[in-house]
Amino acid sequence: MxxxxxxxxxxxxxxxWQPERYYDKVIGAERRRAMFAEVDLHGMNDLVDQGHHFTDTIYNWAEKYPDWRDEIRMWHDKWIELAAxxxxxxxxxxxxxxxxxxxxxxxxxxxxxxxxxxxxxxxxxxxxxxxxxxxxxxxxxxxxxxxxxxxxxxxxxxxxxxxxxxxxxxxxxxxxxxxxxxxxxxxxxxxxxxxxxxxxxxxxxx
The missing domain is CATH 3.40.50.1000 (HAD superfamily/HAD-like)
Structure with a gap:
């Protein structure tokens, strides 16, 4: 047809859309691997894709992992650099x-x-x-x-x-x-x- x-x-x-590439550049590949092993960032993003509020979801997720708070917030604050x-x-x-x-x-x-x-x-x-x-x-x-x-x-x-x-x-x-x-x-x-x-x-x- x-x-x-x-x-x-x-x-x-x-x-x-390669978030890992952004983090490799900003915090280094070793720290990025450690963060992604500990924090389910793609699971967090899936919630946003399902309709959860972009800012609230990411900032709330960041508070669950204080050791990675600043890095997780980059997913929001530097998002357009991830999606590029x-x-x-x-x-x-x-x-x-x-x-x-x-x-x-x-x-x-x-x-x-x-x-x-x-x-x-x-x-x-x-x-x-x-x-x-x-x-x-x-x-x-x-x-x-x-x-x-x-x-x-x-x-x-x-x-x-x-x-x-x-x-x-x-x-x-x-x-x-x-x-x-x-x-x-x-x-x-x-x-x-x-x-x-x-x-x-x-x-x-x-």
Missing amino acids: PIEAVIFDVGNVLIE PEIPHSVRLQRALRAKKIPVFALTNFGVQNFYYATTIYPFLNEFDRHYVSGRMKTVKPHPPIYEMVEADCGVPPEALLFADDRIDNIETARKRGWQTHHFTGPQGWADRLVVEGLLTSEEAR
Whole structure:
């Protein structure tokens, strides 16, 4: 079935999301490993993605670990440095699709407050036809309800959706629902897939 809409994940598809890299640079790899071994920072972030308040969640988490209080607060205070840089080729693909009037949606695990913040830094996040942000929806990938909500809202048949995500578990749920999927490992592979699908020409996908 022809593709009617293209769905982008955001983290590691349009914006690099490598918190460990930030901490390695700021506090050193050894201290970072020690902190991540003691503090479930990704679990903390999952709460934000589920809709818990960005500031309150991180600052409360920091108080549980006084030895790491300042470092944990960096997840909030320096967040835009963790969520950086943008992936320029992916942004060009998003804009190329929209220039051809192909509906382009975002489906992302992201908190409410930090997604809003990101839209003030990365203009392309405001350019989607529809935003599906887990914090707003109170459910996260790879659990089926968020995919069901996307289908109900957009009205596009599952088999006419093409979804790119860097995480296999996220695309596996989509695939089981009948979506067409692409495991994103880099923008060139995604560009090639869009060309194969006839959505963009080779020149448009550069």
